[in-house]
Amino acid sequence: MKAEFKILAPTAILGYGFPIKSFEAGIKESPDIIAVDGGSTDPGPYYLGSGKSFTDREAVKRDLRLIIRGGQKLDIPVLVGTSGGSGADSHLNWTEEIVKELAREENWNLKVSLIGSQFDKEYLKTKLADGQISPLAPAEEIKAADIDNSTNIVGQMGIEPIMEALDNSPDVVLCGRAYDPTVFAAPAVKAGFKPGLAFHLGKILECASIAADPGSGSDCMLGTLKEDSFILKPLNQERRCTVTSVAAHTLYEKADPYHLTGPGGEIDLTDTEFTAISDREVEVKGSKFIPAETYTIKLEGAELVGYRTISLAGVRDPIMISQLDDILESIRAMVRDNFDDLSEDDYQLIFKKYGQNGVMGELEPNRNQPANYELGLVIEAIAKTQEMADTICSFTRSSLLHYGYKGRKATAGNLAFPYSPSDFRGGEVYSFSLHHLLEVDDPIKPFKSEIREFKGGN
Template identity: 55%
Template sequence: MDEMRVLAPTAILGYGFPEASFAAGLARRPHVIAADAGSSDPGPYYLGAGTSFTDRTAVRRDLERMITAGQELGIPVVIGSAGGAGAAPHLDWLRGIVDDIAAEQGLRLRAAVIPADIDRDTVLEALRDGRISAVPHGPQLTADDVQASTHLVAQMGTEPLVAALRAGADVVLAGRAYDPAVFAAMPLLHGFDEGLALHMSKILECAAIAAVPGSGSDCMLGTLRRDHFVLEPLNPDRRCTPTSVSAHTLYEKSDPYRLPGPGGYLDLSDCVFTPEDDRSVRVTGSRHLAQPFAVKLEGARLRGYRTVSVAGARDPFFIREIDTIVQGVRDRVADNFPDIPADSYHLLVRVYGADGCMGTLEPSPRPTGHEVGIVIEAVADTQDLADTLCGFARSTMLHFGYPGRISTAGNLAFPYSPSDFHAGEVYEWSVYHLMATDDPLAPFPISYIDYPGDPS
C-alpha cells in the first residue's frame, strides 16, 4: 500500500459536520474514519466529576453517521478520549451510545474498548521509584495529590490502538489518548513513516480548523504517502494554505521544531509546506525521534463548591474607582466573617473591560470603555458557605460608596433574577505529570465486544 487516506469529520466528536462534506470525504474512499472526542482544554471539572462536556444527542448524531459509513465502506472507526476526559465513566457513557446505535441499526461489528484509567497504587509505586516527573513549570507530585484524585487517567499512545486494529476491530473506543494517536494508528499498522503519520495526525485532530476559513465542525482529508502527506478540506468553501497548515502545526505547542508525545517527539526542523493545488497542501520532512516512553497522567480532585453572580456597571465614577471598590468588598467580607479562615475560601472578582481575561498578566488593566461586566465568584468547602460569601460580596458591591456617587439605589445592573447561581462542584488538577513505563501497552488492557453479543 502506497497511500493511506484518513477522514477526520470533526474536531471533537459531537461538534458536528456538514453532510455534504462528509459525503465528499466518503467518496474519496478513506481507509479509516477517526475523531478525537476529548480534551483537557475545558479544565479539570469533567475529569473530576466523570461527566462529558459534549452533548449526548450531538455525539450520537456524529457517531451514528461515522459507524454506519464505516460499515458500508468496510473500514474501521477510531475514537479517542471518550466522553471528553477519557476516564471509566466517560468510556462507559460512549460505549452505551454505541450499544444503542448497534441495536437500533441491527449492526454486526466488533468493537474494541481500551480504558485509560490508572489505579492509585500504580502511580504511587511509580512515584516511589522515581518514575514520575513534572511537566515544565509544574509542581512535583505528592502522594496526597494522588490519593485526593477522583479519577486518574494516562494518555495512551498509538500502540493500543494499533493492536486493536490489528485484531480486526471495526470500532475502537479508547479512553484518554494522545490526540494524534487515533488518526495515526491505521497508517502505522500498515508501516507508514511514523514522523509523517504523527505530523499529519497532529493537524487532522482539529479537522478543518487548519483550513481557511477554519472550522472545528467540518471535515478534513489527510492523504499519507511514503515521503509526504497532503491535507485537503472537504468543503469547497474552504482551502488549506501553507500558512494555515504550518500555523496549525504550532497549535498548543511552545517549540516550533520539537513536538513531544508518548515515546518521543516530532522533529520539524526540516519540514516544508508547499501548495499541492489551490485548496490543498503537501508536507515533507517530518521526522519522529524516539525517547524513553512516558505517558502523561491527568487527575482531578474536589476543591469545593462555587456560587457566581453576574452584573454590569456603567457609572464612569464607579468604573474609575473599580480597583478600590473590589478591594473594599474583599476587606468587608473578611471583616464580616472573622471566624472563617481566609485560606478556606476563594473570592474572585473578574472585571470584563479591564482585566477579566488575563488577570494580573493584563498589560493595560485600567478600564477604558463606557461599561464593564463583573463576575463575582465564591468557592468554599460547602455550597451553603459559597452562597453566603457570594451573596454578601454581591450586596456589598451593590451598595458600596465611592467618590462621585450620585444614585444610592444600587451600583450594579443584574441581567438575571435570581442574581446568584449555584455552579456546584469545583475541581482542580491534582495530577498533571509524566510517568515513565517500559511497556506502552501494559497500562491499557483491551477488551472486545461483538454486536450482537456479550463482551469477550
C-alpha cells in the same frame, strides 16, 4: 505496503458536528480509516474530575451514527480518541453505551475494542515512591496524598495500545485518554508508513478543517499518506488548504515550533516542507519522529476543591469604575471581617471585571488603559460547601450593591442585575491535580483493552 493510506477526519471533536455533504465526499474518496478525536483538557478540570462529558450526548450520537454508518459501508474501522471528552472510565462507558444504542437501532453487528486509560491509584503511588513520576512544567512535585485526593486520573496513551487493538480487526475502537494524534497515526504506522509523517498528519487531522481557509472545527478533512509525504484536502468545496493555513496550524498548541513531544518520542519538524499542489491541496514532506530514551506517559488528574456560587452584575457609573479596584479591596476586607471564623483555605472570593482586564487578568498587556463607561462584573465565591459559597456570594453582592464610595451621588444601588435571582449555584469546582510524566517499560501494559460484541436488535 500500500502506496498510500487515506484517513477521513470528520470533525475536530466528536459531537461538534459536520456537514453531511462533506462527509459523503470523504466516503467517496475510499478512506482506509475514519478517525476522530473525542476530547480535550481545554474545557478545564471539571469534566475529568466529575466524570461527565463536555459534549452533548445527542450531538455525539448523531456524529457517531453517521461515522459508523460510513465505516460499515466501506468495511473500514472507526477510531475514537479520548472518548467522552476526558477519557476516564466513566467517559469511555458513556461512549460505549451510545455505540450499543446505535447498534440496536441500526441493526449493526459490531466488534468494538475498548482501551481504558484510567490509572489505579495504588499503582501510581508505587511508581511515585520509585521516582518514576516527574512534574511537567509548570506543575510541581506531588505527594501520595495528591493521588488519593484525585477523583479521576488518566494517562495519554500512545500508538502502541491502538495498534494492538487493531490486530483483532474491530469495527470500532473506543479509546480512553489518548494523545491527540494517535488514533490517526496508529493505523498508518501499523500499515508501514513513517511515524514522523503519520504523527504530523495526525496532529493536523485531530482538528479536522481548522487547518483550512476558512477554518472550521465542524467540517471534514482528508489526509493521504504516501511513502515520503502526506497531502491534506478539505472536503467542503468552500474551503481550501494553503501553505500558510497548514503551516500555521502546525504551530497550534506548541511551545516549540520545531519539536512536539508525546508518548515515546517527539515530532521533529526541522526539515519539514509545505508545498501547494493545487489551489486546495498542500503536500508536506520531511517530518520525522525521534524516539525517546525513556518512554513516558502524560498523567492528568483532577480533584474536588469546593463549590461555586456566582452573581452577574453591570456597573455604569464612571465614578465607581474609576475607583473599582479600591472598592473591591474594601469589599474583600468586609467579607474577611464578617466571616472571621473562616481561614483563607476555607473560601476564595474572585472578581472578574469584563471591560477592564476581565479576560486576561494579570496577563493583560494594556492594564493601564481606562475602562469604558460601563463594565460587567462577575462575583465568584468558592467554598468547602455549597451553602457557604452561597452565603459569601450573597454577602459580597449585597455589600457591593450598597457600598458608599467617594463621590457617589445616587443611593439606589451600584449594580444592575440582568437576572432574578441574581445568584447562581455553579456546583462542584475541580482543579487539575496531576500534570506529570510517568515512566513505563511497556507502553501497552498500563492500558486495559477489552472486546465487546454488539448485535443489532439486541
